[in-house]
Amino acid sequence: MEVAYYQDRFLSSTDELAIPIQERGHQFGDGIYEVVRVYNQKPFMMEDHLKRFERSADAIMLQLPYSREEMKAIILDGIQRSGLDNVDVYFQVTRGIAPRIHLFPDTPAVFSMIIRPARELAPEKKQNGVPVLMLEDERWANCYIKSLNLLPNVLAKQHAFKNGCEEAILVKDGFVTEGSSSNLFVVKDEILYTTPATKGILHGITRKAVLQLANTLKIQVKEEHFSPSFLKAADEAFITSTTAEILPINKVDDVLLPTDHTVTKQLQQAFQSLK
Ligand code: PDD
Numbered sequence: 656m657e658v659a660y661y662q663d664r665f666l667s668s669t670d671e672l673a674i675p676i677q678e679r680g681h682q683f684g685d686g687i688y689e690v691v692r693v694y695n696q697k698p699f700m701m702e703d704h705l706k707r708f709e710r711s712a713d714a715i716m717l718q719l720p721y722s723r724e725e726m727k728a729i730i731l732d733g734i735q736r737s738g739l740d741n742v743d744v745y746f747q748v749t750r751g752i753a754p755r756i757h758l759f760p761d762t763p764a765v766f767s768m769i770i771r772p773a774r775e776l777a778p779e780k781k782q783n784g785v786p787v788l789m790l791e792d793e794r795w796a797n798c799y800i801k802s803l804n805l806l807p808n809v810l811a812k813q814h815a816f817k818n819g820c821e822e823a824i825l826v827k828d829g830f831v832t833e834g835s836s837s838n839l840f841v842v843k844d845e846i847l848y849t850t851p852a853t854k855g856i857l858h859g860i861t862r863k864a865v866l867q868l869a870n871t872l873k874i875q876v877k878e879e880h881f882s883p884s885f886l887k888a889a890d891e892a893f894i895t896s897t898t899a900e901i902l903p904i905n906k907v908d909d910v911l912l913p914t915d916h917t918v919t920k921q922l923q924q925a926f927q928s929l930k
Contacts, residue, residue: 656736656737656738656739657669657737657770657772658733658737658768658769658770659673659767659768659770660729660733660746660766660768660769661673661674661765661767662766662767663766665733669769674767675752677752677753678751678752678765679750679751680747680749680803681749683750683755683757684802684804684805685715685750685803686717686747686748686749686764686802687712687717687748687801687803688747688801688802688803689704689705689707689744689745689746689747689801690704690898691704691730691744691746692743692744692773692897692898693734693740693742693743693744693773694741694930695741695930696734696735696740697930698730698731698734698744699897699929699930700860700863700864701727701730703863704860705723705726705727707801707860708726708746708748708801709723711800711801711802712748714800715800715802716759717748718764719748719764720748720764720765721766726746729766729768730746730768733770734770737770739770741775742770742772742773743770743771743772743773743774743897743898744768744770745769745771746767746768746769747767747803748766748767749767749803750762750764751764752765773898776898776902780821780902781900781901781902781923783903783905783914784902784903784904784905784906784912784914785821785822785903785904785905786819786821786904786905786906787815787820787822787823787894787904787906788815788820788822788823788908789824789825789826789831789883789907789908790814790815790823790824790826791825792807792825792826792827792855793807794825796854796855797854798832798854798855798856799852799854799855799856799858801857808836809835811835812835812836815835821902822835822836823835824886824894824907827855829882829883830850830880831850831880831881831883831886832850832855832856833856833857833859834894836898837859837894837895837896837899838850838857838859838894838895838896839892839895840893840894840895841881841886841891842889842890842891842918842919843889843890845875845890845918846874846875846876846877847874847875847876847918848876848877848879848881848885849862849865849876849878850879851878851880852878859895859897860897861895861896861897861901862895864895865901865922868922868929871925872922874918874922883907887907887910889907890912890915890918891912891915891916891918891919892904892907892912893919900923901923901926903919
């Protein structure tokens with residue numbers, strides 16, 4: 656079953672009303688979040704997610720209400736309560752409950768969490784790939800922070816979906832940054848390219864896993880900025896995220912990419928062994 660948690664307690668269900676109207680997350684999007692995938696009751700790369708969460712908190716000067724060990728205990732308790740083997744754990748911390756003024760309130764931050772059955776992608780998509788649409792990256796300069804403010808991401812994803820695409824690939828100043836909810840990799844002449852982990856993209860945990868696997872598999876990697884035309888001329892391209900894992904791209908705007916996903920398949924296979 657689904658599990659929900661808000662401010663120090665598990666709720667009776669995900670439908671229980673729990674968030675006060677004057678909540679900083681609700682009113683300002685003033686908070687941060689993480690999504691962790693659980694395979695067979697085992698959270699995948701949880702330590703990395705918690706570390707990134709702490710970095711996001713520091714970056715927005717937010718004092719987390721729990722220690723890393725306390726957060727781990729709540730997450731593991733939630734997974735147990737779900738009674739499910741494969742789930743997505745969503746958790747966030749907001750700057751708390753206080754009358755709406757922009758300045759930071761003097762109230763404690765609030766942790767909340769939702770655990771749901773994992774959203775499995777259709778096997779055909781993992782096998783054959785998905786189409787993507789390139790759009791202008793209209794986000795702010797600090798996309799390395801996993802902030803609750805996702806309006807540009809939501810709009811881009813919706814626009815891509817309306818155009819029959821699985822993901823929006825964002826382009827800033829003539830260079831590809833990342834997807835609306837994923838990181839991006841390109842294979843060209845047997846070299847794996849991905850945008851460097853600057854402040855302009857989220858430093859994805861799946862991205863990190865793929866870079867480690869590429870190292871193990873002796874695939875040459877270049878963390879470099881690249882252009883939309885480089886993506887369109889790719890031998891292979893794929894996106895990565897906690898929920899999508901490694902997902903090949905078969906079409907960029909109206910350009911079909913080659914269907915031979917040799918390197919992508921190698922990485923997909925190696926990724927399975929990490930779970
Ligand atoms: N999104 N870039 C953006 C903008 C993202 O939102 C995400 C993840 C990623 C991939 O990061 P990771 O490999 O750590 O999941 C990259 C999550 C899954 C979400 O918002 O649902």
